[in-house]
Amino acid sequence: MTNLQVRAEALTEIAHKTRQAALKLGNLTTETKNQALKAVAEALTAATPEIVAANIADCQAAETAGVAKPLRDRLKLDETKLQGAIAGILDVAKLDDPVGAVQMHRELDAGLILKRITCPLGVLGVVFESRPDAVMQIASLAIKSGNGVILKGGKEAIHSCTALVKAIRQGLATTEVDPEAVQLLTTRGEILELLNLDKYVDLIIPRGSNSFVRFIQENTKIPVLGHADGICHLYADKEADLAKTVAIALDSKTQYPAACNAIETLLIHRDIAAQFLPAIAATLQQAGVELRGDAPTCQILPEIHPATPSDWETEYTDLILSIKVVESLEEAISHINQYGSRHTEAIVTENPDTANLFLAEVDAAGVYHNCSTRFADGFRYGFGAEVGISTQKMPPRGSVGLEGLVTYKYQVVGNGHIVADYSGSNGKSFTHRDLST
Numbered sequence: 128m129t130n131l132q133v134r135a136e137a138l139t140e141i142a143h144k145t146r147q148a149a150l151k152l153g154n155l156t157t158e159t160k161n162q163a164l165k166a167v168a169e170a171l172t173a174a175t176p177e178i179v180a181a182n183i184a185d186c187q188a189a190e191t192a193g194v195a196k197p198l199r200d201r202l203k204l205d206e207t208k209l210q211g212a213i214a215g216i217l218d219v220a221k222l223d224d225p226v227g228a229v230q231m232h233r234e235l236d237a238g239l240i241l242k243r244i245t246c247p248l249g250v251l252g253v254v255f256e257s258r259p260d261a262v263m264q265i266a267s268l269a270i271k272s273g274n275g276v277i278l279k280g281g282k283e284a285i286h287s288c289t290a291l292v293k294a295i296r297q298g299l300a301t302t303e304v305d306p307e308a309v310q311l312l313t314t315r316g317e318i319l320e321l322l323n324l325d326k327y328v329d330l331i332i333p334r335g336s337n338s339f340v341r342f343i344q345e346n347t348k349i350p351v352l353g354h355a356d357g358i359c360h361l362y363a364d365k366e367a368d369l370a371k372t373v374a375i376a377l378d379s380k381t382q383y384p385a386a387c388n389a390i391e392t393l394l395i396h397r398d399i400a401a402q403f404l405p406a407i408a409a410t411l412q413q414a415g416v417e418l419r420g421d422a423p424t425c426q427i428l429p430e431i432h433p434a435t436p437s438d439w440e441t442e443y444t445d446l447i448l449s450i451k452v453v454e455s456l457e458e459a460i461s462h463i464n465q466y467g468s469r470h471t472e473a474i475v476t477e478n479p480d481t482a483n484l485f486l487a488e489v490d491a492a493g494v495y496h497n498c499s500t501r502f503a504d505g506f507r508y509g510f511g512a513e514v515g516i517s518t519q520k521m522p523p524r525g526s527v528g529l530e531g532l533v534t535y536k537y538q539v540v541g542n543g544h545i546v547a548d549y550s551g552s553n554g555k556s557f558t559h560r561d562l563s564t
């Protein structure tokens with residue numbers, strides 16, 4: 128057998144075990160799943176020294192390799208960040224179980240009852256960037272939603288992800304959840320093999336660049352839920368409040384510059400540009416942001432770099448912001464719909480009609496008025512955690528939490544009912560009576 132065949136066989140075995148574990152997990156009670164999450168939290172707490180040491184090794188290697196600082200900040204998992212993520216697991220335990228919800232309860236005819244009931248998807252394959260806290264968010268959401276999960280983090284986070292998954296599996300080993308429900312892959316080659324395993328894997332969630340998500344979509348028969356790049360904008364309207372604009376621009380750009388929900392471009396109405404831009408620029412530059420502007424912006428801020436057309440389509444994941452002066456709300460919306468990645472878009476204005484037009488006409492998973500784009504997050508939305516932010520149009524769209532990880536079944540129970548009785552000129556009629564309370 129060639130090395131490739133050996134790898135394919137090993138991966139098939141992993142996927143098979145995950146599926147078996149997921150089948151059992153999908154039928155466990157809410158209480159049992161919550162106990163498993165608590166055991167996972169305890170195991171992660173106990174393994175804190177090993178996890179932090181593994182992360183230090185990853186961070187040092189990333190620094191040596193010249194990985195940019197915002198991406199190293201994203202990679203970092205110190206004790207405080209780890210404790211926050213563990214608290215997040217306990218928050219997921221407190222959430223309602225997304226499995227077993229009766230979404231529809233209908234009498235079709237006397238004694239013939241239809242229910243639509245939520246159920247797990249089965250096995251998820253989630254590929255994500257070098258952000259180790261994602262392991263805990265995704266694994267806890269998978270367990271609570273009754274799904275098995277095969278994880279693959281970015282190469283810079285390999286030691287951190289390995290230590291985390293080891294602790295998660297140790298925690299699960301003390302519970303009724305089979306540890307095989309949570310798996311970790313570490314190489315791109317394994318991902319390519321995983322794409323062939325449509326018999327075992329029900330959904331692939333790639334978190335990464337647009338080209339990577341497209342590559343996955345084009346190379347698998349497994350359904351794909353794409354979490355692609357975030358080219359997000361803030362539009363300062365002619366009726367914007369200056370203090371709000373400065374605060375929101377600062378937060379949206381600098382609070383976590385490597386996050387996909389950080390802004391890349393500030394659009395500003397020409398009527399306020401001369402008044403607002405000096406204050407906005409001073410605050411951003413003080414925070415270390417490099418500004419790049421179009422010609423009208425550079426006239427007001429002569430010290431900044433001119434922007435080139437490629438700036439409008441670039442996600443910097445760094446402390447860089449492009450600025451463009453627009454003639455109107457319509458031009459701002461049109462720019463966003465052309466260059467945005469349908470992730471998260473915000474307007475600052477005191478005019479409710481202008482805001483409503485923006486919220487209605489901008490095509491994105493998140494449309495915000497007078498607040499930071501950094502609110503695009505499962506924890507902040509009250510979902511406990513998130514698998515990521517779906518940039519696809521079909522649901523689940525935006526931040527994907529527990530509800531995005533279940534599907535449903537139609538359950539029909541009768542008593543010997545047959546369709547022939549309801550057909551033809553003398554056929555019985557359906558009652559279609561709603562039985563939901």
Ligand SMILES: NC(=O)C1=CN([C@@H]2O[C@H](COP(=O)(O)OP(=O)(O)OC[C@H]3O[C@@H](n4cnc5c(N)ncnc54)[C@H](OP(=O)(O)O)[C@@H]3O)[C@@H](O)[C@H]2O)C=CC1
Binds near residue numbers: 355
């Ligand atoms: N919408 C969302 O929720 C999120 C979006 N993003 C977006 O992702 C981008 C940043 O991602 P970045 O850090 O550069 O990560 P990449 O897109 O480079 O990589 C992300 C993951 O995909 C893997 N990968 C990339 N290319 C391939 C390939 N051709 N074959 C197999 N595996 C591959 C990487 O593996 P390896 O490291 O081993 O190469 C890594 O595990 C940004 O655009 C950001 O906005 C990020 C997180 C969440």
Ligand SMILES: N[C@@H](CCC(=O)OP(=O)(O)O)C(=O)O
Binds near residue numbers: 258385
């Ligand atoms: N919702 C997240 C951002 C989504 C995400 O995972 O982004 P990234 O930092 O690119 O990995 C947050 O606000 O932290």
